[in-house]
Amino acid sequence: MIKNLILYCITFLFCGFIYTQTNEDYVKYVNPLIGTDTSFELSNGNTYPAIARPWGMNFWTPQTGKMGDGWAYTYKSDQLVGFKQTHQPSPWINDYGAFSLMPSIGKLSVLENERKLKFNHDNEIVEPHYYSVVLDEINTKVEFTVTDRSSFFKFNFPKSENSNIIIDAFFKNSEIKVIPDENKIIGIAKNNSGGVPENFANYFVIEFNRPFKKSGVWDGRGKIISKNKLSGKHVGAYVSFDTTDNGLVEVKVSSSFISHEQAWINLYRELPKSKRFHEILAEGRKSWNNELSKIKVKAENSDYGLSNKIKFYSCFYRTILFPRQFHEYNIDGEQIHYSPYNGEILEGPLYTDNGFWDTFRAVFPFYTILYPEKLGEIMQGIMVNPYKESGWLPEWSSPGHRDCMIGSNSASIIAEAFLKGIKNFDIDVAYDGIINSSENEGPLSSVGRKGAFEYNNLGYIPFDSSINENVARTLEYAYNDFSIWKLAIELDRPKSEIELFENRANNYKNVFDSSTNFMRGKLKNGNFQSPFIPDAWGGAFTEGSSWHYTWSVLHDPQGLINLMGGRKDFVKKLDEVFTSEPTSNFSYYGFKIHEILEMELLNMGQYAHGNQPIQHAIYFYNYAQEPWKTQEKIRYVLDNLYGAEADGYCGDEDNGQTSAWFLFSSLGFYPVAPVTMEYVIGSPLFNYVEISLPNGKKFIIDSTENTNENIYVDNVKLNEKQYNKNWLHHDDLTKGGKLIFNMKNTPNFDWGSSKSSIPYSMSNE
Numbered sequence: 001m002i003k004n005l006i007l008y009c010i011t012f013l014f015c016g017f018i019y020t021q022t023n024e025d026y027v028k029y030v031n032p033l034i035g036t037d038t039s040f041e042l043s044n045g046n047t048y049p050a051i052a053r054p055w056g057m058n059f060w061t062p063q064t065g066k067m068g069d070g071w072a073y074t075y076k077s078d079q080l081v082g083f084k085q086t087h088q089p090s091p092w093i094n095d096y097g098a099f100s101l102m103p104s105i106g107k108l109s110v111l112e113n114e115r116k117l118k119f120n121h122d123n124e125i126v127e128p129h130y131y132s133v134v135l136d137e138i139n140t141k142v143e144f145t146v147t148d149r150s151s152f153f154k155f156n157f158p159k160s161e162n163s164n165i166i167i168d169a170f171f172k173n174s175e176i177k178v179i180p181d182e183n184k185i186i187g188i189a190k191n192n193s194g195g196v197p198e199n200f201a202n203y204f205v206i207e208f209n210r211p212f213k214k215s216g217v218w219d220g221r222g223k224i225i226s227k228n229k230l231s232g233k234h235v236g237a238y239v240s241f242d243t244t245d246n247g248l249v250e251v252k253v254s255s256s257f258i259s260h261e262q263a264w265i266n267l268y269r270e271l272p273k274s275k276r277f278h279e280i281l282a283e284g285r286k287s288w289n290n291e292l293s294k295i296k297v298k299a300e301n302s303d304y305g306l307s308n309k310i311k312f313y314s315c316f317y318r319t320i321l322f323p324r325q326f327h328e329y330n331i332d333g334e335q336i337h338y339s340p341y342n343g344e345i346l347e348g349p350l351y352t353d354n355g356f357w358d359t360f361r362a363v364f365p366f367y368t369i370l371y372p373e374k375l376g377e378i379m380q381g382i383m384v385n386p387y388k389e390s391g392w393l394p395e396w397s398s399p400g401h402r403d404c405m406i407g408s409n410s411a412s413i414i415a416e417a418f419l420k421g422i423k424n425f426d427i428d429v430a431y432d433g434i435i436n437s438s439e440n441e442g443p444l445s446s447v448g449r450k451g452a453f454e455y456n457n458l459g460y461i462p463f464d465s466s467i468n469e470n471v472a473r474t475l476e477y478a479y480n481d482f483s484i485w486k487l488a489i490e491l492d493r494p495k496s497e498i499e500l501f502e503n504r505a506n507n508y509k510n511v512f513d514s515s516t517n518f519m520r521g522k523l524k525n526g527n528f529q530s531p532f533i534p535d536a537w538g539g540a541f542t543e544g545s546s547w548h549y550t551w552s553v554l555h556d557p558q559g560l561i562n563l564m565g566g567r568k569d570f571v572k573k574l575d576e577v578f579t580s581e582p583t584s585n586f587s588y589y590g591f592k593i594h595e596i597l598e599m600e601l602l603n604m605g606q607y608a609h610g611n612q613p614i615q616h617a618i619y620f621y622n623y624a625q626e627p628w629k630t631q632e633k634i635r636y637v638l639d640n641l642y643g644a645e646a647d648g649y650c651g652d653e654d655n656g657q658t659s660a661w662f663l664f665s666s667l668g669f670y671p672v673a674p675v676t677m678e679y680v681i682g683s684p685l686f687n688y689v690e691i692s693l694p695n696g697k698k699f700i701i702d703s704t705e706n707t708n709e710n711i712y713v714d715n716v717k718l719n720e721k722q723y724n725k726n727w728l729h730h731d732d733l734t735k736g737g738k739l740i741f742n743m744k745n746t747p748n749f750d751w752g753s754s755k756s757s758i759p760y761s762m763s764n765e
C-alpha cells in the first residue's frame, strides 16, 4: 500500500514535471515596457508597449505623448491621453492610420491635452496581448486584449450617470459617424507620415455592448456638436452611458485599409459574438506561447538567470512583431490587400513596416531558422508584390516607400532566403527587382541605389560628388553585390552577369586607405579626401564614423585582414575600437545625434552597439583566429548593454534588429554575413536551449558549466564529435542536432583559433 502510494506520488510528480515542461508559460517573461524609458535626446530603445499578436496588422498602445510626436508612450510620463490603434515602426518613421479611445466621467473634455488622466505603473499590467490600467482620477479600470486586426475593450466605470468614451480619429483628415440605433460608430482615419497614395485610409468600426445614453461628434477645436456625422481636418465622437447600476461597457473595435465592409468582416471573424473576453484573452496568450515556446531556454536559478530569461523572451517578442501583415481576408477567406504603393485593392499578401538596413542583419536570418514557410509569404508580401505594384523593391516601407537609410539590402534578404531553401515566393520577379535596383537611382534616395552610375563605373562613389554618405553606400552596395553574385550562381544566370557581381563585391577595397587602415572618402581623381577625421560621424558615412564603417565588409573579413597588413594588424585595429576614447566630430549634423551619446555611455570605446553598422564587428575576432576576444566582449554586451527594465536597450531597438542580435548571441552564434549560410560562434548565455525546428527536429545547445564567470569556450562538440570550427553552418542547425559548449573562466587559446577554424571570407574561396 505504502509502496503503491510512493509509486503514485512519483508518477504524479513526474507527470507534473512533464506537464510544466511542455506547457510552460513564456508570456510571463515578456516585458513589453523594455525600451520605453526613452526620449528624443537619448534612446533606451525608442519602443512603445505594442499590444499585439505576432506580425499583427493592428497594434494597440496606451498613449502618453501627443499624437504625431513619435514618442507614443514614454515610461516616465504619468498621464494617459488614450488607447491608440497604432502602426508605428519607429518614432523616426512615425505613425499612420491611428485612432484612439479614452474614458471620462461627467463633463466632456475631448482634446488630447484636456482629457488626459494620471496613471502609474503600479496600477498597470502590460503583456504582449493584454493591457490594463486603473485611472484613479475617475475610478475606472480599462483593459483590452487583441487579435490580428481587432481589439476587445472592457471599461469598468464607477457608478455615474455620465460615463463617457471619447473616440479620436485624429488629424490630417478624418471622418466619424455615430449610429445610435445599432450601438455603433464608424470612422476613417487618414493620418499618415508619407509614402502612401491619396486614397490611403484606415476604415475603423466600433461596436458597444449597450445603448448610448447620449452621443455626438466634435471638431478639432474640441467643440461638441449634436450631430451624428462629421468630417474635417480633425474629428472625433463621444458616447455616454448611465453606469449607476452596471459599470461594465464592452467595446469591440476593428479596422481595414480596404473598406468599412471589410472592417466588419475582420471584426466578426476575429471577435465572433459567441466569444467572451476571457476566451480572446486566452487565445492571445496561446498565440504568443506558440511562438515563444519554439525556443526553450533554461537559465540558472537566480536573479541573473531570471533576468536573462526576461531579456530573451522580451527580445523574442520584439523580433516577431515586425514586419506586420498588411493584408486582409475577404468574405470568402481570400488574401487581399490595399496597395500602399498604387492605391488598388489586389490579391495576395502584403507585409510592411520594416527598415532593411537594420533587419537584414539578424531578424531575417532568425526567420530562416524558425519560420522558413512564413518567410516565403513575407518575401512575396514585402518584396515581390511591392515591386510589381511600384516598380521598386522597398528598402524602408511604412507602409509604402519611405526615404530613410541607405543600401540595397533587399538583395541580401532575398538571396539569403532563396539560398537557404525558401522557394515559396516568386524569385524571378524578385531577382528582376534586385537587378533593377543595382542599375538605377530610385524615386527616393533610399530606393534603388543612389550613386548607382558612379558606383558601377568607378567602383566607388566619390566623396566630391553630390551623393552623401558615399563610403557607407559603397561598402553596403559591395556586400549587396556579393549577395547578388551568390544568388546569380544559384539561379544559373549568364556567366558575364555572375562575373559582374563577383567583381563588384570587391569594390569595398576601393575606399580602403592603407596609410591609416581606415575606410575613407575618395575623390573622383582617385586621391583620398583630406583632412581625414576618423571619428567624424556622417559625411562619407551613415549614422557612424570610419571607426564603425571600416568593418562593413561582412562577406570578406579576410580581404580586410589582407588590406590591413595581416592578422596582427587587423586585431590591433579591432582592439583599438574598444580601447580608444569615445570621441566624435558631429559637425555634419550640427548637433550630437542620440547615437553618439549612446556610444559615449557604453564604456566600450568607439564601439557603438546602439546602432547597426558595427553590431557584427565583435565577431570579427573569430576571422582573425582570436575567438576568445569575441567571447569576452559578447558576454559583456549581453550582460551590460541589455536590461530587463524600461531602459533596457542601449539605443534604438529598430524593428527587432537589436533584439535579434541578443537572441542569436545568447544562443551562442550570430549571422555576420547572412548570405554565406554561416553563424559565427561567440559565447552562449544559457545552460540549456532547445530549439524546435519547423521540420519537427530539435537543435539542442547544452552548456551546463556556463555561469557569468565561465564565459570562455573551452571546447565544443557537435553531435558528439569534437568541433573546432568557430562557426556553424545553417544546414547543421536546421537538420537538428546537439551542440555542447564546455565553458571555463579563462580563455582557451587553442579552441577555434587555427587557420582551418575560421568562417567564410570571399578572399578564401
Ligand code: CA
Binding pocket: 358, 610, 611, 612, 652, 654
Ligand atoms: Ca539604428
